[in-house]
Amino acid sequence: MFRTDTATDAELAARRDELVARLPGCAAHTPGSLHRNYRRCGKPNCRCAQDGDPGHGPRHVLVRYEAGKPRTVQVPAEMAPEVADGVAAYREFNDLVAEIAAVNSELSDRKLRRAASPKAAARGKKGGSAAGGAAPARPPAPFGRRSPGI
Numbered sequence: 001m002f003r004t005d006t007a008t009d010a011e012l013a014a015r016r017d018e019l020v021a022r023l024p025g026c027a028a029h030t031p032g033s034l035h036r037n038y039r040r041c042g043k044p045n046c047r048c049a050q051d052g053d054p055g056h057g058p059r060h061v062l063v064r065y066e067a068g069k070p071r072t073v074q075v076p077a078e079m080a081p082e083v084a085d086g087v088a089a090y091r092e093f094n095d096l097v098a099e100i101a102a103v104n105s106e107l108s109d110r111k112l113r114r115a116a117s118p119k120a121a122a123r124g125k126k127g128g129s130a131a132g133g134a135a136p137a138r139p140p141a142p143f144g145r146r147s148p149g150i
């Protein structure tokens with residue numbers, strides 16, 4: 001697992017460029033998650049009423065949250081592989097974007113810290129825990145938050 005906190009600036013930049021190069025194209029992206037459902041029809045004499053029967057199906061559905069509410073779309077069985085690929089591509093894209101953001105956040109933080117106190121940065125080149133006494137108090141975050149991480 002790549003660690004942003006211990007990597008050098010050059011390693012962070014290289015990692016970021018590697019992640020950007022891996023971003024898949026967006027054309028096939030399908031937001032949502034694909035599920036396979038089995039259901040019971042409720043008829044007491046149907047096979048699905050027997051113990052151990054999985055029920056009717058599978059029925060494929062694509063679930064997507066829009067404005068916080070789940071929306072379900074039926075997916076014909078023959079289209080399920082294509083939709084699954086699109087869902088996976090979109091997920092991979094988002095995972096990569098989140099990782100790129102984490103690397104860029106670390107790079108940006110370091111750059112800003114160095115700019116804010118160039119002397120401390122020069123002095124504390126080796127130590128990881130800048131306990132040199134001149135460490136600035138941790139400011140509140142009025143302009144946005146750190147990425148929650150991955």
Ligand SMILES: [Zn+2]
Nearest residue numbers: 040041046048
């Ligand atoms: Zn049934």
